[in-house]
Amino acid sequence: MTANIKLLGDTTKVEKGYIVKGKSARVGHEYYIICPKCGENIVFKPEKEGGMVVRCTKCAQKVAVKTKLPVVKQDVKTDTVDESEKAKEHKGTVRISDSGFKNGELHWKARMLGCPLIPKSYRLRTDRINTIGRQDSSCPSDVSLQDDYVSRQSVTIEVVRQEVGFQFKMKVVNASNPVFLNGSRQSIGETVYLQDNDTIRMGRSVLTFKLSK
Numbered sequence: 001m002t003a004n005i006k007l008l009g010d011t012t013k014v015e016k017g018y019i020v021k022g023k024s025a026r027v028g029h030e031y032y033i034i035c036p037k038c039g040e041n042i043v044f045k046p047e048k049e050g051g052m053v054v055r056c057t058k059c060a061q062k063v064a065v066k067t068k069l070p071v072v073k074q075d076v077k078t079d080t081v082d083e084s085e086k087a088k089e090h091k092g093t094v095r096i097s098d099s100g101f102k103n104g105e106l107h108w109k110a111r112m113l114g115c116p117l118i119p120k121s122y123r124l125r126t127d128r129i130n131t132i133g134r135q136d137s138s139c140p141s142d143v144s145l146q147d148d149y150v151s152r153q154s155v156t157i158e159v160v161r162q163e164v165g166f167q168f169k170m171k172v173v174n175a176s177n178p179v180f181l182n183g184s185r186q187s188i189g190e191t192v193y194l195q196d197n198d199t200i201r202m203g204r205s206v207l208t209f210k211l212s213k
């Protein structure tokens, strides 16, 4: 028996004999079960869906196995990509704004003690690196957030001029408090190019990146 054959599951006694409970074997795949009578490994490979009876080569004990068709592999990218995979893809994306030289803006709702949330926005500057962080006069950021769960000068966004538009290069520089882009945690030093409607979550604050209209 080769090492990569999978154990299908435990056998259990029923009225008419033994079955493998709960699990089904996929057609065309090789499995083994442990003979409930003598402990021998019984290797088998189902050929059609529905079910089959496997017989122990040592003691001839029969065990019923449910079988089903194998999973048809779809395009992996659309089928099994989860949010973190999407984010990885996102990181590698160097997308230039297809809307010409539109600049970018950040939108968020500011928290002030005892007040309702106040909508705020900031237009990213092209002449320098923009910073986002906790409000602190000794260590100021362009976007100052009154949020104790945000690090000082935590994130930078650099507007990079390219032939056909701007790129918005975001980098986490200080993340004693975690920073998430579209739900995916960013590590320090990682560079991501922002796209329209991306959300940056830091502390209790959520900022949305938008291309200027």
Ligand SMILES: [Zn+2]
Binding pocket: 035, 036, 037, 038, 039, 040, 056, 057, 058, 059, 060, 061
């Ligand atoms: Zn046996």
